[in-house]
Amino acid sequence: MKKILIFILASLLFVGCSSATPTPEAAKKVLRVAYSGDVLSLDSSVATDGVSFEVLTAFTEGLVEYDANDAMLPGSGAAESWDVSEDGLEYVFNLKKDAVWSNGDPVTAHDFVFAWRRLADPAMANEYSMMILNAKLKNGEAVVAGTLPLDQLGVEAVDDYTLKVTLEAQVPWFIALMTFPSFFPLNEKFVKEAGDNYATGPDFLLSNSAFVLTEWIQGSKIVFAKNDKYYDADKIAIDGIDITVIADPQTVKLQYDQGNLDVAAMSGDLVSGYVGTDDFTPIRKGYTWFMPFNQKSPNAAVKNENFRLAIAWAFDRSFIVDEKLNDGSIVADGFVPRGLASSAQGEDFRDTAPKYFGYDPAKSLAYWEAAKAELGTDKVTFELLVGTPGDDSGLATGAAEYIKAEVEKNMPGVTVNIKTVLKKERLELMNPSRGEYDVALTRWGPDYADPLTYLQDLLVSTSNYNYGQWVDPAYDALVADVAPGGAFAADADVRWAKLVEVEAYALNKAVVVPMWQTGAAMVIKPNVDGIEYHVLGLTNYKRTTIK
Amino acid sequence: MLKFITKRFFWSMVTLFTILILLFLLLQFLPGTPFNDEKLSEASKALLNAKYGLDQPFFSRFYIYMKNILTEFDFGISLSIQRNWMVKNIVLPRLGISVRIGLQALALGTGMGVLFGVVSASNKNTWLDTMATVVAIIGVSIPSYVFALLLSYTFGYKLPFFSIIFDFSDPIKSSILPTIALSMFVMAQVTRFLRTELIEVLGSDYIRLVEAKGVNRFKVIARHGLRNALISVITILGPLTVTLLTGSLVVEKVYAVPGIGSLLVNAILTNDYNVIVMIAFVYSALYITMNLVVDILYGIIDPRIRVAKGA
Numbered sequence: 001m002k003k004i005l006i007f008i009l010a011s012l013l014f015v016g017c018s019s020a021t022p023t024p025e026a027a028k029k030v031l032r033v034a035y036s037g038d039v040l041s042l043d044s045s046v047a048t049d050g051v052s053f054e055v056l057t058a059f060t061e062g063l064v065e066y067d068a069n070d071a072m073l074p075g076s077g078a079a080e081s082w083d084v085s086e087d088g089l090e091y092v093f094n095l096k097k098d099a100v101w102s103n104g105d106p107v108t109a110h111d112f113v114f115a116w117r118r119l120a121d122p123a124m125a126n127e128y129s130m131m132i133l134n135a136k137l138k139n140g141e142a143v144v145a146g147t148l149p150l151d152q153l154g155v156e157a158v159d160d161y162t163l164k165v166t167l168e169a170q171v172p173w174f175i176a177l178m179t180f181p182s183f184f185p186l187n188e189k190f191v192k193e194a195g196d197n198y199a200t201g202p203d204f205l206l207s208n209s210a211f212v213l214t215e216w217i218q219g220s221k222i223v224f225a226k227n228d229k230y231y232d233a234d235k236i237a238i239d240g241i242d243i244t245v246i247a248d249p250q251t252v253k254l255q256y257d258q259g260n261l262d263v264a265a266m267s268g269d270l271v272s273g274y275v276g277t278d279d280f281t282p283i284r285k286g287y288t289w290f291m292p293f294n295q296k297s298p299n300a301a302v303k304n305e306n307f308r309l310a311i312a313w314a315f316d317r318s319f320i321v322d323e324k325l326n327d328g329s330i331v332a333d334g335f336v337p338r339g340l341a342s343s344a345q346g347e348d349f350r351d352t353a354p355k356y357f358g359y360d361p362a363k364s365l366a367y368w369e370a371a372k373a374e375l376g377t378d379k380v381t382f383e384l385l386v387g388t389p390g391d392d393s394g395l396a397t398g399a400a401e402y403i404k405a406e407v408e409k410n411m412p413g414v415t416v417n418i419k420t421v422l423k424k425e426r427l428e429l430m431n432p433s434r435g436e437y438d439v440a441l442t443r444w445g446p447d448y449a450d451p452l453t454y455l456q457d458l459l460v461s462t463s464n465y466n467y468g469q470w471v472d473p474a475y476d477a478l479v480a481d482v483a484p485g486g487a488f489a490a491d492a493d494v495r496w497a498k499l500v501e502v503e504a505y506a507l508n509k510a511v512v513v514p515m516w517q518t519g520a521a522m523v524i525k526p527n528v529d530g531i532e533y534h535v536l537g538l539t540n541y542k543r544t545t546i547k
Numbered sequence: 548m549l550k551f552i553t554k555r556f557f558w559s560m561v562t563l564f565t566i567l568i569l570l571f572l573l574l575q576f577l578p579g580t581p582f583n584d585e586k587l588s589e590a591s592k593a594l595l596n597a598k599y600g601l602d603q604p605f606f607s608r609f610y611i612y613m614k615n616i617l618t619e620f621d622f623g624i625s626l627s628i629q630r631n632w633m634v635k636n637i638v639l640p641r642l643g644i645s646v647r648i649g650l651q652a653l654a655l656g657t658g659m660g661v662l663f664g665v666v667s668a669s670n671k672n673t674w675l676d677t678m679a680t681v682v683a684i685i686g687v688s689i690p691s692y693v694f695a696l697l698l699s700y701t702f703g704y705k706l707p708f709f710s711i712i713f714d715f716s717d718p719i720k721s722s723i724l725p726t727i728a729l730s731m732f733v734m735a736q737v738t739r740f741l742r743t744e745l746i747e748v749l750g751s752d753y754i755r756l757v758e759a760k761g762v763n764r765f766k767v768i769a770r771h772g773l774r775n776a777l778i779s780v781i782t783i784l785g786p787l788t789v790t791l792l793t794g795s796l797v798v799e800k801v802y803a804v805p806g807i808g809s810l811l812v813n814a815i816l817t818n819d820y821n822v823i824v825m826i827a828f829v830y831s832a833l834y835i836t837m838n839l840v841v842d843i844l845y846g847i848i849d850p851r852i853r854v855a856k857g858a
Contacts, residue, residue, distance in 0.1 A: 424579030
């Protein structure tokens with residue numbers, strides 16, 4: 001019996017040793033990237049998630065692209081140049097004539113018209129048809145709702161290389177929207193021929209950009225090769241991109257350390273080993289985490305301004321960012337994130353607006369005393385709604401525990417009950433149609449490069465996303481003046497100053513408490529250069545090099 | 548025997564049918580909707596619900612659901628992945644990978660378990676017995692997540708014999724670590740059960756008789772002891788299959804195996820009803836099949852069971 005055991009152990013060892021030959025990467029320069037989640041759709045009309053948008057950007061080129069400095073210049077994408085009418089309601093894009101799809105068809109204005117109509121098509125019921133509304137395309141609302149036919153949408157092909165877009169109102173962020181995948185072109189003939197198979201694999205997908213999809217194994221990998229038909233192919237320095245889906249952060253780290261990956265995002269608890277090395281590349285993202293206070297809650301305290309201000313000053317947001325998250329996130333000094341939008345002079349919104357809130361227990365206590373007097377009680381209990389870790393990115397539960405501890409310490413008499421639910425449930429409870437919570441910890445990603453994507457879409461009384469159900473006609477009026485078609489819409493400088501006032505109005509009442517702006521702790525091998533990350537735009541690999 | 552199998556098969560089908568009904572009912576209680584995007588307006592939600600038939604009354608949805616599954620084995624399309632992919636086209640390729648690794652783990656775990664169990668029982672209270680018991684206890688106690696990470700750290704990273712993640716270009720070799728990780732629990736359970744059982748069998752009168760007749764020890768254990776002791780192992784194979792399925796959720800995540808484990812978790816998180824139904828159905832079918840196989844194996848190994856069931 002002992003002999004048998006020894007034989008088996010020995011043969012196991014043999015199997016182990018015999019397979020110890022790591023496959024060497026070919027001489028090709030392929031960028032190896034890890035994603036934590038899988039691509040859900042490669043159809044630009046259907047896609048709704050960040051990973052899909054990022055992958056779509058690798059193989060499709062829209063009218064305009066951000067450059068490394070976040071500028072959107074003519075010629076950066078499929079449009080050679082564009083003209084805007086005096087009133088800002090009409091855009092005419094002149095398309096590049098040498099751009100072709102990977103099947104050889106030219107990229108024309110008709111491809112954009114088809115794609116935008118398909119996005120708006122009520123029969124497709126696309127979730128991101130709301131982008132049509134954000135762009136304020138003429139008749140957009142009626143077309144999306146199905147009350148007007150698709151051809152009434154404010155986009156037309158004047159000729160093969162001239163695209164004319166008509167808007168309902170002047171939209172300062174219109175050009176920035178054109179960088180977004182929902183507005184990418186689609187080859188009508190190809191899409192229709194592919195039918196239900198469209199975008200399900202390399203055979204059913206076209207590229208008009210630097211890379212072309214060669215393999216997609218759902219849940220595992222997405223492989224791109226350089227697109228030789230791309231008009232700027234000679235400027236693309238890498239031969240392809242290999243994306244591997246790895247959900248486990250420990251495994252990502254092992255793969256990266258072993259040299260099987262060039263680019264990966266490290267989770268907060270694993271990043272410390274890389275800080276200070278050449279690999280460590282913290283990047284900023286546009287998501288702002290914040291706490292809305294439900295004004296329809298039966299809990300009187302969350303409707304009290306002094307109570308909300310007391311909470312806003314009761315804890316140290318930099319502690320959450322540095323100790324709890326540790327992933328490149330930064331403290332949100334205001335509701336509008338840094339890097340989202342700049343004034344006509346190129347100044348970031350955050351640099352033109354004041355910083356809001358901080359850690360000041362004395363101030364918090366003073367507000368709490370005032371709140372107690374107004375509420376007529378010195379004991380308050382409220383519920384803090386957060387998503388479960390893992391499901392709700394950003395490790396909100398860790399932050400919630402810290403908030404609870406600080407609030408209960410600095411505001412004697414206050415009890416915080418943390419309620420943890422799945423993200424989908426949290427969103428349901430927060431939806432104005434339900435509104436079953438007191439205070440929540442939630443996030444919002446920008447839809448367009450303007451402060452209104454926060455100040456209007458989350459706080460105006462008529463908005464679907466007014467989670468706090470805050471109703472203040474004075475605030476609504478302030479926003480209406482700076483919104484497209486409003487009194488200050490035409491003068492960029494005046495509008496900017498007013499936008500700063502709009503944010504001040506809401507935050508001085510602590511309608512929401514901004515928490516942190518998300519980041520990602522990227523690690524990138526030192527021989528890789530030129531990956532362009534953007535706060536609002538999607539990652540661009542066109543100028544990436546591998547030494 | 549044939550009558551016995553037919554009867555068991557019939558009841559398996561009834562169970563599966565009941566599971567389908569239960570699944571449909573349970574999904575009604577899943578909080579949230581498949582259209583979870585916070586930016587979705589009520590109007591768009593209504594459009595989506597109409598397009599995917601979720602606005603239909605309960606019984607008409609139930610009728611379509613049962614009809615499509617029973618007549619065409621059609622589970623519909625995924626509500627979160629691509630929206631034009633048939634669920635079976637998403638699940639089946641991934642199922643193959645999961646089942647293969649699961650079967651490998653079952654075979655390896657059972658094989659090693661039987662080996663350790665036999666070594667342990669036939670060398671009772673020696674250092675070999677202690678070793679095997681320690682291994683078994685470790686296998687039961689260490690969570691598969693920790694063990695999987697330990698394996699990939701040791702044999703994937705420090706001593707890079709194997710790939711850290713599952714690799715389609717080398718599916719055999721890169722499935723070795725996940726297989727071992729998954730088989731640990733099976734191995735431990737089989738060792739423990741077999742050891743106890745075999746010790747009892749080896750102490751019984753008929754074994755003593757065989758030994759008294761002068762049959763050599765190897766033959767005693769292999770032909771007379773093991774065959775009787777294996778009943779206990781076969782009994783736990785059914786439940787072990789379930790732990791393999793749940794264990795695969797963790798192991799698949801660590802080794803980035805594109806199996807159905809991660810697919811199921813994501814489907815539950817996003818309320819992708821059709822994917823949940825198909826995977827839950829497949830899991831149930833696998834479990835029921837395993838039990839059927841176990842029942843048949845009983846009959847083969849121990850004729851008394853066949854007789855008792857009147858077949």
